[in-house]
Amino acid sequence: MELHTSEPMPETEFGTANLSDLYDLQKLYAALRPQDPSYREGEADSALSNVLAQEHIKLIVARLDGQVVATCMLALIANFANVGRPIGCIEHVITAEHCRGRGIGRSMLAYALDLAWQHNCCKVILLSGVQRDEAHRLYASVGFDGDRERGFVIKAPE
Template sequence: MIRVARSNDLASVLKLYRELRPLDPDLEVNFAKEKWSEIIDDPLTFIIVADIDGELASTCSLNLNLSIANGARPFAIIEHVITSEKFRRQGLSRQVLEFAISMAWEENCCKVMLLSGEHLKKAHSLYGSVGFKSGIEKGFVIKPPS
Protein backbone atom coordinates (compact mmCIF):
# COMPACT_ATOMS: atom_id res chain seq x y z
CA MET A 1 0.00 0.00 0.00
CA ILE A 2 1.31 3.46 -0.91
CA ARG A 3 0.39 6.10 1.67
CA VAL A 4 1.54 9.20 3.53
CA ALA A 5 3.70 8.40 6.56
CA ARG A 6 2.20 8.59 10.03
CA SER A 7 3.70 9.50 13.38
CA ASN A 8 4.40 5.86 14.26
CA ASP A 9 6.52 5.37 11.09
CA LEU A 10 9.60 7.21 12.38
CA ALA A 11 11.79 4.17 13.17
CA SER A 12 11.01 2.54 9.83
CA VAL A 13 11.69 5.71 7.85
CA LEU A 14 14.98 6.21 9.70
CA LYS A 15 15.93 2.64 8.79
CA LEU A 16 15.31 3.39 5.10
CA TYR A 17 17.28 6.65 5.31
CA ARG A 18 20.20 4.74 6.85
CA GLU A 19 20.38 2.67 3.63
CA LEU A 20 20.55 5.80 1.47
CA ARG A 21 22.77 7.84 3.77
CA PRO A 22 24.84 5.47 5.96
CA LEU A 23 27.26 8.22 7.01
CA ASP A 24 24.59 10.52 8.43
CA PRO A 25 24.94 11.00 12.20
CA ASP A 26 22.54 9.12 14.45
CA LEU A 27 19.87 11.37 15.87
CA GLU A 28 19.17 11.47 19.59
CA VAL A 29 15.79 9.78 20.11
CA ASN A 30 13.84 12.74 21.53
CA PHE A 31 15.32 15.11 18.94
CA ALA A 32 14.33 12.71 16.14
CA LYS A 33 10.78 12.45 17.52
CA GLU A 34 10.51 16.25 17.75
CA LYS A 35 11.71 16.76 14.17
CA TRP A 36 9.49 13.94 12.90
CA SER A 37 6.46 15.57 14.53
CA GLU A 38 7.31 18.84 12.80
CA ILE A 39 7.48 17.03 9.45
CA ILE A 40 4.28 15.04 9.96
CA ASP A 41 2.38 18.15 11.15
CA ASP A 42 3.64 20.40 8.33
CA PRO A 43 0.80 20.83 5.80
CA LEU A 44 3.32 21.36 2.98
CA THR A 45 5.52 18.33 3.66
CA PHE A 46 4.68 14.70 2.95
CA ILE A 47 6.71 11.56 3.43
CA ILE A 48 5.33 8.97 1.03
CA VAL A 49 5.88 5.31 1.92
CA ALA A 50 5.30 1.88 0.43
CA ASP A 51 3.97 -0.31 3.24
CA ILE A 52 4.37 -4.03 2.55
CA ASP A 53 2.54 -6.02 5.22
CA GLY A 54 3.49 -3.53 7.92
CA GLU A 55 7.11 -3.07 6.78
CA LEU A 56 8.13 0.15 5.07
CA ALA A 57 9.89 -0.82 1.86
CA SER A 58 10.24 2.47 -0.01
CA THR A 59 9.88 6.19 0.56
CA CYS A 60 10.29 9.66 -0.89
CA SER A 61 9.66 13.13 0.45
CA LEU A 62 7.42 15.70 -1.23
CA ASN A 63 7.62 19.36 -0.28
CA LEU A 64 5.21 21.96 -1.59
CA ASN A 65 6.63 25.46 -1.90
CA LEU A 66 4.34 28.46 -2.04
CA SER A 67 5.00 30.98 -4.78
CA ILE A 68 3.70 34.22 -6.19
CA ALA A 69 4.97 33.25 -9.68
CA ASN A 70 3.12 31.09 -12.20
CA GLY A 71 -0.27 32.48 -11.20
CA ALA A 72 0.61 32.02 -7.51
CA ARG A 73 0.78 28.25 -8.00
CA PRO A 74 3.09 26.27 -5.72
CA PHE A 75 5.95 24.13 -6.99
CA ALA A 76 7.03 20.81 -5.54
CA ILE A 77 10.34 19.16 -4.76
CA ILE A 78 10.84 15.43 -4.37
CA GLU A 79 13.88 14.20 -2.45
CA HIS A 80 15.24 11.11 -0.73
CA VAL A 81 13.84 8.41 -2.99
CA ILE A 82 14.76 5.16 -1.24
CA THR A 83 13.81 1.52 -1.62
CA SER A 84 15.21 -1.01 0.82
CA GLU A 85 17.60 -3.41 -0.85
CA LYS A 86 15.42 -6.41 -0.02
CA PHE A 87 12.46 -4.84 -1.87
CA ARG A 88 14.22 -3.54 -4.98
CA ARG A 89 13.18 -4.42 -8.53
CA GLN A 90 9.49 -4.56 -7.59
CA GLY A 91 8.46 -1.13 -8.89
CA LEU A 92 8.07 0.42 -5.44
CA SER A 93 10.18 3.52 -6.14
CA ARG A 94 8.03 4.12 -9.20
CA GLN A 95 4.87 3.78 -7.11
CA VAL A 96 5.94 6.21 -4.37
CA LEU A 97 7.09 8.69 -7.03
CA GLU A 98 3.82 8.44 -8.96
CA PHE A 99 1.86 8.91 -5.72
CA ALA A 100 3.93 12.00 -4.85
CA ILE A 101 3.58 13.46 -8.34
CA SER A 102 -0.19 12.91 -8.23
CA MET A 103 -0.35 14.72 -4.89
CA ALA A 104 1.58 17.64 -6.39
CA TRP A 105 -0.85 17.90 -9.31
CA GLU A 106 -3.81 17.70 -6.89
CA GLU A 107 -2.26 20.68 -5.04
CA ASN A 108 -2.15 22.60 -8.37
CA CYS A 109 1.66 22.69 -8.52
CA CYS A 110 3.10 24.27 -11.64
CA LYS A 111 6.02 21.81 -11.67
CA VAL A 112 7.73 19.06 -9.72
CA MET A 113 11.51 19.08 -9.37
CA LEU A 114 13.85 16.33 -8.26
CA LEU A 115 17.59 16.40 -7.69
CA SER A 116 19.64 13.24 -7.99
CA GLY A 117 23.29 12.39 -7.52
CA GLU A 118 25.15 12.93 -10.78
CA HIS A 119 26.45 9.34 -10.86
CA LEU A 120 23.15 7.52 -10.14
CA LYS A 121 22.40 6.49 -13.72
CA LYS A 122 19.89 3.71 -12.83
CA ALA A 123 17.93 6.16 -10.72
CA HIS A 124 17.96 8.66 -13.59
CA SER A 125 16.37 6.04 -15.83
CA LEU A 126 13.63 5.52 -13.25
CA TYR A 127 13.01 9.26 -12.99
CA GLY A 128 12.76 9.55 -16.75
CA SER A 129 10.29 6.67 -16.88
CA VAL A 130 7.85 8.52 -14.59
CA GLY A 131 8.06 11.72 -16.65
CA PHE A 132 10.99 13.73 -15.31
CA LYS A 133 13.08 15.31 -18.05
CA SER A 134 16.60 16.62 -17.90
CA GLY A 135 17.68 19.63 -19.92
CA ILE A 136 14.60 21.78 -19.18
CA GLU A 137 16.13 23.57 -16.21
CA LYS A 138 19.55 23.20 -14.66
CA GLY A 139 19.88 22.44 -10.97
CA PHE A 140 22.53 23.95 -8.71
CA VAL A 141 23.39 23.04 -5.15
CA ILE A 142 25.35 24.88 -2.48
CA LYS A 143 26.21 23.29 0.84
CA PRO A 144 27.35 25.02 4.02
CA PRO A 145 31.09 25.35 4.60
CA SER A 146 32.55 22.58 6.77
Protein backbone atom coordinates in the same frame (compact mmCIF):
# COMPACT_ATOMS: atom_id res chain seq x y z
CA MET B 1 21.99 -12.13 -7.02
CA GLU B 2 18.29 -11.71 -6.34
CA LEU B 3 15.99 -11.36 -9.35
CA HIS B 4 13.16 -8.86 -9.24
CA THR B 5 10.03 -8.72 -11.33
CA SER B 6 9.04 -5.51 -13.08
CA GLU B 7 5.45 -5.78 -11.85
CA PRO B 8 4.51 -3.66 -8.83
CA MET B 9 3.55 -5.72 -5.82
CA PRO B 10 -0.25 -5.55 -5.54
CA GLU B 11 -0.23 -5.56 -1.74
CA THR B 12 1.86 -2.37 -1.58
CA GLU B 13 -0.06 0.55 -0.06
CA PHE B 14 0.86 4.21 -0.53
CA GLY B 15 0.11 7.07 1.83
CA THR B 16 1.71 9.55 4.18
CA ALA B 17 3.92 8.62 7.10
CA ASN B 18 2.95 8.64 10.74
CA LEU B 19 4.95 8.52 13.97
CA SER B 20 4.77 4.73 14.14
CA ASP B 21 6.87 4.62 10.93
CA LEU B 22 9.91 6.12 12.69
CA TYR B 23 12.00 2.94 12.92
CA ASP B 24 11.42 1.91 9.29
CA LEU B 25 12.13 5.45 8.07
CA GLN B 26 15.39 5.61 10.03
CA LYS B 27 16.55 2.34 8.41
CA LEU B 28 15.74 3.64 4.92
CA TYR B 29 17.46 7.00 5.46
CA ALA B 30 20.54 5.29 6.95
CA ALA B 31 20.81 3.14 3.81
CA LEU B 32 20.62 6.17 1.50
CA ARG B 33 22.71 8.54 3.60
CA PRO B 34 25.12 6.51 5.76
CA GLN B 35 27.39 9.54 6.17
CA ASP B 36 24.69 11.56 7.98
CA PRO B 37 25.11 12.01 11.74
CA SER B 38 22.87 9.90 13.96
CA TYR B 39 20.08 11.38 16.03
CA ARG B 40 20.55 11.52 19.79
CA GLU B 41 17.93 9.95 22.06
CA GLY B 42 14.51 11.48 21.42
CA GLU B 43 15.62 13.77 18.59
CA ALA B 44 14.34 11.57 15.77
CA ASP B 45 10.82 11.49 17.27
CA SER B 46 10.84 15.27 17.52
CA ALA B 47 12.18 15.76 13.99
CA LEU B 48 9.61 13.40 12.48
CA SER B 49 6.80 15.05 14.46
CA ASN B 50 7.93 18.43 13.12
CA VAL B 51 7.94 17.22 9.50
CA LEU B 52 4.53 15.56 9.85
CA ALA B 53 3.07 18.76 11.34
CA GLN B 54 3.98 20.82 8.26
CA GLU B 55 0.95 21.23 6.01
CA HIS B 56 3.14 21.89 2.96
CA ILE B 57 5.27 18.75 3.39
CA LYS B 58 4.07 15.26 2.52
CA LEU B 59 6.30 12.45 3.75
CA ILE B 60 5.15 9.66 1.46
CA VAL B 61 5.61 6.00 2.25
CA ALA B 62 5.05 2.67 0.54
CA ARG B 63 4.02 -0.09 2.93
CA LEU B 64 4.38 -3.79 2.22
CA ASP B 65 2.89 -6.12 4.83
CA GLY B 66 2.72 -3.18 7.24
CA GLN B 67 6.40 -2.29 6.88
CA VAL B 68 7.62 0.92 5.22
CA VAL B 69 9.79 -0.21 2.29
CA ALA B 70 10.06 3.06 0.36
CA THR B 71 9.71 6.77 1.03
CA CYS B 72 10.08 10.20 -0.51
CA MET B 73 9.29 13.71 0.60
CA LEU B 74 7.13 16.09 -1.43
CA ALA B 75 7.45 19.75 -0.43
CA LEU B 76 4.87 22.18 -1.79
CA ILE B 77 6.62 25.53 -2.24
CA ALA B 78 4.56 28.71 -2.41
CA ASN B 79 5.27 30.57 -5.63
CA PHE B 80 4.56 34.03 -7.06
CA ALA B 81 5.22 33.02 -10.69
CA ASN B 82 2.71 30.96 -12.67
CA VAL B 83 -0.19 32.90 -11.11
CA GLY B 84 0.77 31.66 -7.68
CA ARG B 85 0.74 27.95 -8.44
CA PRO B 86 3.08 26.09 -6.08
CA ILE B 87 6.19 24.19 -7.11
CA GLY B 88 6.56 20.61 -5.96
CA CYS B 89 9.97 19.43 -4.84
CA ILE B 90 10.65 15.73 -4.31
CA GLU B 91 13.62 14.77 -2.14
CA HIS B 92 15.07 11.63 -0.56
CA VAL B 93 13.59 8.97 -2.80
CA ILE B 94 14.50 5.69 -1.09
CA THR B 95 13.44 2.11 -1.76
CA ALA B 96 14.69 -0.73 0.44
CA GLU B 97 17.29 -2.70 -1.47
CA HIS B 98 15.32 -5.97 -1.26
CA CYS B 99 12.32 -4.24 -2.90
CA ARG B 100 14.09 -2.56 -5.81
CA GLY B 101 13.14 -3.50 -9.34
CA ARG B 102 9.56 -4.38 -8.39
CA GLY B 103 7.86 -1.14 -9.44
CA ILE B 104 7.41 0.14 -5.88
CA GLY B 105 9.57 3.24 -6.36
CA ARG B 106 7.90 4.03 -9.68
CA SER B 107 4.42 3.64 -8.16
CA MET B 108 5.40 5.76 -5.16
CA LEU B 109 6.67 8.54 -7.43
CA ALA B 110 3.43 8.37 -9.43
CA TYR B 111 1.55 8.74 -6.12
CA ALA B 112 3.73 11.77 -5.22
CA LEU B 113 3.13 13.36 -8.63
CA ASP B 114 -0.63 12.82 -8.28
CA LEU B 115 -0.49 14.65 -4.93
CA ALA B 116 1.46 17.50 -6.52
CA TRP B 117 -1.06 17.85 -9.35
CA GLN B 118 -3.95 17.72 -6.82
CA HIS B 119 -2.28 20.69 -5.08
CA ASN B 120 -2.16 22.52 -8.44
CA CYS B 121 1.65 22.53 -8.72
CA CYS B 122 2.92 24.09 -11.94
CA LYS B 123 5.89 21.69 -11.99
CA VAL B 124 7.74 19.21 -9.83
CA ILE B 125 11.50 19.28 -9.42
CA LEU B 126 13.76 16.54 -8.13
CA LEU B 127 17.48 16.58 -7.41
CA SER B 128 19.59 13.45 -7.52
CA GLY B 129 23.25 12.70 -7.04
CA VAL B 130 25.06 12.73 -10.39
CA GLN B 131 26.41 9.20 -9.86
CA ARG B 132 23.00 7.54 -9.26
CA ASP B 133 22.37 6.19 -12.79
CA GLU B 134 19.84 3.56 -11.68
CA ALA B 135 17.80 6.23 -9.86
CA HIS B 136 17.98 8.51 -12.91
CA ARG B 137 16.46 5.76 -15.05
CA LEU B 138 13.65 5.43 -12.50
CA TYR B 139 12.96 9.18 -12.58
CA ALA B 140 12.94 9.23 -16.38
CA SER B 141 10.50 6.29 -16.41
CA VAL B 142 7.86 8.41 -14.64
CA GLY B 143 8.41 11.45 -16.85
CA PHE B 144 11.19 13.51 -15.27
CA ASP B 145 13.47 15.15 -17.85
CA GLY B 146 17.05 15.45 -16.64
CA ASP B 147 17.98 17.80 -19.50
CA ARG B 148 15.14 20.35 -19.26
CA GLU B 149 16.54 22.49 -16.44
CA ARG B 150 19.76 22.46 -14.48
CA GLY B 151 19.97 22.21 -10.70
CA PHE B 152 22.69 23.70 -8.53
CA VAL B 153 23.45 22.83 -4.92
CA ILE B 154 25.46 24.47 -2.17
CA LYS B 155 25.90 22.76 1.17
CA ALA B 156 25.89 24.53 4.53
CA PRO B 157 29.36 25.46 5.79
CA GLU B 158 30.66 23.19 8.52
